[in-house]
Amino acid sequence: MTNSSDLNFDDLQALLRCSHKNLKDTCFLLLNIIDADAAKQWLNSAPVSNAVLTDPPPNTALQIAFSVDGLRALGLKETVIDSFSDEFIFGMSGDESRSRRLGDVGANAPEYWDWGGDAAQVPHMLLLLYAEKGGIKAWRETVQGKQFLKAFKLLRELPTLDIGDIEPFGFIDGISQPRIDWARQQSTDSHERNRYSNLLAAGEIVLGYRNEYGQYTARPLIDPKQDLVAAVLPDAEDQPNQKDFGRNGSYLVLRQLDQDVPGFWQFIDKASGSMAEKREQLAAAMVGRQRNGAPLLPPASEKIPGIPDDDQRNRFNFDPDPGGNRCPVGAHIRRANPRTGDLPPGITSWFTWLIRFLGFGGKPDEDLVASSRFHRILRRGRGYGPVLPPEEAIKPDAPAAERGLQFICLVANISRQFEFVQNAWVMNTKFDGVQQERDPLLGHRKPLISGEVTDQFNRPDPAGPKHITCHLPQFVTVRGGGYFFMPGLRALKYLATLPAKGSEISS
Amino acid sequence: MTPQSTFMITGAVRDGQLKSLRDLLATMNKAPGQVDPDNGLVPFGRFDRLHVARFVIIEATTANEIKEFGVTPRPWPPTLAFLGDFDGDRETFLAELVELAGSGLEKIFSFCVGFPDANSNTLLQWLQTHNIEPKANYINWIGRTVKQVHEEAALHKSLSAYLQEIADEVGRENTRALRQKLLSYVEMEKQAGRLTLTPPEPSPCGWKIQNLVHKIGVPLILLLFSPFFILIAPFFALRLRMLERSDPELFIRPTAEHIKALSAQEDWFVSNQYSVFGDAKPGLFRLLTFKFILLLTDYAARHIYNHGFLARIKTIHFARWVFMDDDHRVFFASNYDGSHESYMDDFINKVGWGLNLTFGNAVGYPSTRWLIKEGAGREQVFKYTQRRHQIPTEVWYKAYPDFTAYELSRNARIRQGVEIRQDTDEEIHEWLSLI
Known part of the structure; x- marks a missing residue:
């Protein structure tokens, strides 16, 4: 086993380790590479932020990610590109079947997107710039430098705006995040831990390390004998004679999600008879948290690995509330992270373990959800649009504006992590036995093929029958998106030194 | 069976x-x-x-x-x-x-x-x-027959709609009265030929x-x-x-x-x-x-x-x-x-x-x-x-493209609750929560 000292934080982009929370100003740029040589020159000297922690933290940051076409434009060989995952190669909008799985249908369909909807014209590159309040303009000028305009064409500047800790609907966001087990202390063997843990193997987020299966996720490896430039790359941990282009890199999923804030609050207000208290209750039930981030469940009695004991907002799981009496099963945070372990709760001895392992001894409603640890994502999104508090949003003349979230998440396996969460949990009308509903926030409301509606939200009631809210409109609409790869810093160097297209350096 | x-x-x-x-x-x-x-x-x-x-x-x-x-x-x-x-x-x-x-x-x-x-x-x-x-x-x-699947799905749908209709009127906490109303409703619907619950064949x-x-x-x-x-x-x-x-x-x-x-x-x-x-x-x-x-x-x-x-x-x-x-x-x-x-x-x-x-x-x-x-x-x-x-x-x-296996067993439990009366309030509540 290797230990933490082997982990080179100086080769990781900083975003993998922190969300640049203190850097309030952001500028997200979508670019196309128009001159590969100039782009490489720029890349070679770009001040990309690494994950080494400094005190004080830096007052600016820069992260870079590429789409598959971006890597191609820089001249990365097809043989290397072929070893990336299918999702990355074909892109978020590249296959109708994928769109169907992701819920990108109807108003969410890629054909209506502002960007990224045409798989043949996915932006090459994503630049994420962060600076302290007021500093973004100067930082952007520094980053761009002279070569920039020659190298790149600016396709789009994605809107972002610092709206504090909240997302546009008004809820504190980004509370639940996996803690990455950089030190590799936790076993991934199901026999050694079958309960929910918030500590996540580094290989679930970063390529080149062991994932929760104890395996190395497939990624591009390069034979240094065939490719001399590859000498700059780190070795593959599992195949030391190969260089690992993926190591310390991560897939970055970006989705621009438009949020209809007045629509959301006006619907909730109407559904709760314009009573402020009921309104808050319904909204909190849909999200699974109060607006201040407080969960609807009391803290768990047991310790949860990866969550500090005093973290009241995170130290809980849904085991004490299987029926959803406190937090509805369909609530957003319960769908996005059901906090399940490998085995259902209630295992006290090897005997009960065996019974449950063989599928016996549980109630029919139990054990319907997959184990969470294989489906976690690290979120790094930023909001946009002017703040509109619920009290204002419920007014019929609430100011309309573009509001939403630049949703960003980092994963090592797009299909098992992001796509699974989106498909099997968020958009699924049958998640954990719910009836006729998708995620109350994110879901589209298209009926099933037989006409069965999916636009409800059910709140179980410990006293009697459940409360059903009907005819939810769609509150969130996808406006753009793409799958990117955020390389490690040495892989960036490798890209910057790739021979120009046509010429080959090999032994 | x-x-x-x-x-x-x-x-x-x-x-x-x-x-x-x-x-x-x-x-x-x-x-x-x-x-x-x-x-x-x-x-x-x-x-x-x-x-x-x-x-x-x-x-x-x-x-x-x-x-x-x-x-x-x-x-x-x-x-x-x-x-x-x-x-x-x-x-x-x-x-x-x-x-x-x-x-x-x-x-x-x-x-x-x-x-x-x-x-x-x-x-x-x-x-x-x-x-x-x-x-x-x-x-x-x-x-479990195809016929049973369809009959029980119809039962669930019908009960679900009716329960929402009467819940507030009867009182959500009044689970025994709610059950009684639901059971009589099923009888009525059966009489009217809108619901069928065919008993299993030997x-x-x-x-x-x-x-x-x-x-x-x-x-x-x-x-x-x-x-x-x-x-x-x-x-x-x-x-x-x-x-x-x-x-x-x-x-x-x-x-x-x-x-x-x-x-x-x-x-x-x-x-x-x-x-x-x-x-x-x-x-x-x-x-x-x-x-x-x-x-x-x-x-x-x-x-x-x-x-x-x-x-x-x-x-x-x-x-x-x-x-x-x-x-x-x-x-x-x-x-x-x-x-x-x-x-x-x-x-x-x-x-x-x-x-x-x-x-x-x-x-x-x-x-x-x-x-x-x-x-x-x-x-x-x-x-x-x-x-x-x-x-x-x-x-x-x-035959039932929009139903999961879990739902089929849930619908069967709902039907069971129609045919066999629950004794405790807890059981009644559990039955109601299925609908």
Whole structure:
């Protein structure tokens, strides 16, 4: 086993380790590479932020990610590109079947997107710039430098705006995040831990390390004998004679999600008879948290690995509330992270373990959800649009504006992590036995093929029958998106030194 | 109780006819992956005993993998298979098939070698002689009929709407009164002919005896042979570990076109189909092990896992393992809830051991240890191999496309609550919460 000292934080982009929370100003740029040589020159000297922690933290940051076409434009060989995952190669909008799985249908369909909807014209590159309040303009000028305009064409500047800790609907966001087990202390063997843990193997987020299966996720490896430039790359941990282009890199999923804030609050207000208290209750039930981030469940009695004991907002799981009496099963945070372990709760001895392992001894409603640890994502999104508090949003003349979230998440396996969460949990009308509903926030409301509606939200009631809210409109609409790869810093160097297209350096 | 049965009619496709057959089968779909239940060839929707059915052209696309074992691939003509699961006995069902879809089936099977043949005068005879029995068969809930599924779904829908109507008027906390109202409502609806809850048929006598004989007979025979098993166990273990260590491992990524073709057929309904075909590992040792494990699987499915779950998996409606090509090849078909990726993750994490047992003897499967360990736990190799061996299903029908297996059992519990009164308030509340 290797230990933490082997982990080179100086080769990781900083975003993998922190969300640049203190850097309030952001500028997200979508670019196309128009001159590969100039782009490489720029890349070679770009001040990309690494994950080494400094005190004080830096007052600016820069992260870079590429789409598959971006890597191609820089001249990365097809043989290397072929070893990336299918999702990355074909892109978020590249296959109708994928769109169907992701819920990108109807108003969410890629054909209506502002960007990224045409798989043949996915932006090459994503630049994420962060600076302290007021500093973004100067930082952007520094980053761009002279070569920039020659190298790149600016396709789009994605809107972002610092709206504090909240997302546009008004809820504190980004509370639940996996803690990455950089030190590799936790076993991934199901026999050694079958309960929910918030500590996540580094290989679930970063390529080149062991994932929760104890395996190395497939990624591009390069034979240094065939490719001399590859000498700059780190070795593959599992195949030391190969260089690992993926190591310390991560897939970055970006989705621009438009949020209809007045629509959301006006619907909730109407559904709760314009009573402020009921309104808050319904909204909190849909999200699974109060607006201040407080969960609807009391803290768990047991310790949860990866969550500090005093973290009241995170130290809980849904085991004490299987029926959803406190937090509805369909609530957003319960769908996005059901906090399940490998085995259902209630295992006290090897005997009960065996019974449950063989599928016996549980109630029919139990054990319907997959184990969470294989489906976690690290979120790094930023909001946009002017703040509109619920009290204002419920007014019929609430100011309309573009509001939403630049949703960003980092994963090592797009299909098992992001796509699974989106498909099997968020958009699924049958998640954990719910009836006729998708995620109350994110879901589209298209009926099933037989006409069965999916636009409800059910709140179980410990006293009697459940409360059903009907005819939810769609509150969130996808406006753009793409799958990117955020390389490690040495892989960036490798890209910057790739021979120009046509010429080959090999032994 | 009405037991379920299977059919699987196969025939090799005539040379050069593959494409036309495919085109013909495609006419049964509204779009790829979306069957038309009223299609002119086999109008599935008209069979009120049919749960699921599919047409699949079984092609040996991975035949060359066995070369890694130093074995020459056996020839395999593309073979059309028509299979399904239904209520009641096969004889009457096949007759029904001929009656309602005779001309369509004749049209389809005329693409097969040996149709019609000299020995079978009628289509019915031909179907009967070309049926293959599965080596192991899984039914989510033995005895649950299509009719019951539809009746109970209607009951749930009707109760759910009525409960919302009366909840506030009666008072949400007043659960006993709510139940009373619901029960009288059901009676009224039944009287008015809007709801039907057909009582289960008595189990056929022959089936009952056969089932009992199987239930007792298999363990008895195993017990009888147990001294022999104990005797050979060390040799078995030795040979097994030798093979597990030396069997070639294949880490081949399926092509993007293949994945694209498969996923175009998926996720139109809440359930999906899965058809997979490959070689059994060569040698008598592997074959006998494979057969023995499937014997146990079949036993477990029939007598232990017959009420809503297969070990920890609650999402499979029907599944079967079939030996073909003189026991050299294996075909597996299942009908499951959710998307492919979640099906596979569920499998790996919940019943990886069971997967290893039942598929570890197939070519291309990631190496196992002691039959149950590792194997599917090697996620990427496993996911590659199962997708690579998957074959497209030309036509797939499920009688209740929008219902998961979990919902079917929930609806059955709702019905149970209508027929058997709960005693405690807690039970009443639990029943109400299902609706």
